[in-house]
Amino acid sequence: MARTAGSSGPRTEEAIRSAGLALIATHGYAAMSLRQLAAEVGIQQGSLYNYFRNKQEFLFDLIRTHMQDLHAALDAALAPEGGDPVERLTRFVEFHVAYHVERPQQVFICYSELRSLEPDNLAAVVAMRRDYERKLSDILDAGRAAGVFRLDDVRMATLAILAMLSGICTWYKPGGRLAKDAVREIFLGMVLALARGEVPAEAVEAAPPPALSRRNGVARAGAA
Amino acid sequence: MARTAGSSGPRTEEAIRSAGLALIATHGYAAMSLRQLAAEVGIQQGSLYNYFRNKQEFLFDLIRTHMQDLHAALDAALAPEGGDPVERLTRFVEFHVAYHVERPQQVFICYSELRSLEPDNLAAVVAMRRDYERKLSDILDAGRAAGVFRLDDVRMATLAILAMLSGICTWYKPGGRLAKDAVREIFLGMVLALARGEVPAEAVEAAPPPALSRRNGVARAGAA
DNA sequence: CCCGGAAAAAAACAGTCGATCGTATTTTGC
DNA sequence: GCAAAATACGATCGACTGTTTTTTTCCGGG
Structure with a gap:
């Protein structure tokens, strides 16, 4: 036998990426064998090499593609340049959460498999991540300058x-x-x-806060 | 050749654990070979089996030991049962940060290598983690009951x-x-x-909803 | 209808993996 | 100083690894 009836390059490629994401997210890059991946897709292991040059390139491609998508989506979400820092932070958070919640596996890999990237590939991904972090840092910086955010350390707040x-x-x-x-x-x-x-580090010893009104629900988010 | 002059069981065991922690934290459990580990310790790889029955048991032992230490240390830090929720949360956070900052590698493994544990071992570790999380949740619950914490969802706040x-x-x-x-x-x-x-409602409403639908309330009701 | 390139199979490669075993030597307790 | 236990070596097992090469078949455009 050789080429399977009904085979199609683009379709197989998508199947490989999809199965690879799931396998790496579940077992990790190192623990995923190409034989496993091929079996999941329904092809022989050697055939995988029609779609990438080696295993490392496959991982890097998955991560790089995702990071690029992430950046593009974030830029779109923050597109309206205006807005006060609170609004911009709100947009950032809502975007970030929505994006993560819809692609738990993909995003997880980008954080957990950095260790599996070879130095050059790692450097490229880390640079992209720095850019992403910077966009949040910029918002926090602006908010602190405007006096609406009280943060002891913007870098730490970004990471947190x-x-x-x-x-x-x-x-x-x-x-x-x-x-x-x-x-x-x-x-x-x-x-x-x-x-x-509201509570800077120094205020740790301070007395409990004033009375507060009871609310339920975070953001009643009413359409008002 | 056979037994090396100056060899000592306990000393070798500690060296294996130490080298194993570093290797796993750096490269991951699956990517660490026992030959690497043995080389790091300065023995032959077959000799490792004087100290564990197999690779999985070694990983589990590392994680279990650290989780036990973590629990014991937390209990000690929270030992004085009294204190208002703010004080107890303060103690929890200060302990947790100090513990992590002093053992970055060890703690990292307990979060990143859960996937590498076999089902039974995983269940044991997850149970220990649940206990740890519960101790934080209890503090938050108490604080919310006392009116000093405003949290929409204690479980989410715990995870966050x-x-x-x-x-x-x-x-x-x-x-x-x-x-x-x-x-x-x-x-x-x-x-x-x-x-x-202090925040949410006003802040969210203050920001005009530009692109995304911020409509609909927060909680879709408990719904199991 | 047919042909060139795409797609996959199939087999093989050289290494490496975790694990086992018998053996040799050292340490330890008496 | 001697026997028993502890410790490590060194060779080896079969299974599995990522990767390459060759061959066969199918698809799409003329």
Whole structure:
């Protein structure tokens, strides 16, 4: 036998990428064998080499493509240049959460498999990530300058917010207790609270806060 | 040749654990070969089997030991049962950050190599993690009941805080821009701000909803 | 209808993997 | 100083790894 009836290059390529994402997310890059991947796609292992030059290139391509998509999508979400820092942070968080919640596997790989990238490939991905982080840092900087955010250290806040948001894709499963929108709004509330930072580090010893009114729901988000 | 002059069981065991931690943290469990590990320790790879029955048992033992240490240390840090929720949360955060900052590699493995554990071992570790999370959740619950914390969803806040704090060990390096104490206090401030949650409703409404639909309320009702 | 290139099979390659085993030597307890 | 236990070597196993090459078949455009 040789070429299978009904075979199509683009279709096979998509199947390989899809199966590869799932396998790497589940077992990790090193633990995924090309024989496993080929079996999942329904082809022989040697045939994979019609679609990439080696295993490392396959991983890098998956990650690079995803990072590019992420950047493009973020730019689109932040496209209206205007807006005060609170609004821009809101857009950032809502975008980031929505994007992660819809692609838990893909995003997870980009954080967990950096160790599996060879030096040059790693450098390229890290640079893209720095750009992404910078976009958040810029918003936080602007907010601090405008006096709406109180942050002791913008760099740390950037890392904290991204870690907290990206953590979502380690536990979120469709059909869970909370819908995507609910997750998004709850995390938005927490990020905004963090950014407004009513409690600077020095105030740790201070007395408990004043009385507060009871609310339910994060953002009643009314259409008003 | 056979037994090496000056060889000592306990000493070798410690060297294996130490080298294993470093190798797994750097390259991952699947990517670490026992020949690599043995070379690092300075013995032949067959000799490793005097110290564990197989590779999986070695990984599990590393993780289980660290989880047990973590629990014991946390219990000690929270030992004085009293204290208001703010004080207890402060103790929790300061402990957690200090512990992570001092053992970045070890702690990192416990988060990143869960996928490499066989089902039974994974279940044991997940149970320990649940216990750890519960201790934070209890503090947040108490704080919400007392009215000092405003949190829409304690479970999500627990995950958010842990993700944010545990993220530290992915970037913290001794000798960096900030000292351990500085990192600890900055993150404490952010967590307290997040927990006290001054914000959401007004902030969200303040930002005019430009692109995305921010409509519909937050929670789709508990719905199992 | 037919042909060139695309797509996959099939077989093989040289290494490496985790794991086992018998053996030799050293350490330790008495 | 001696026997028993501990420790490590060194060779080896079969299975599996990523990758290459050759061959066969199918698809699409003329």
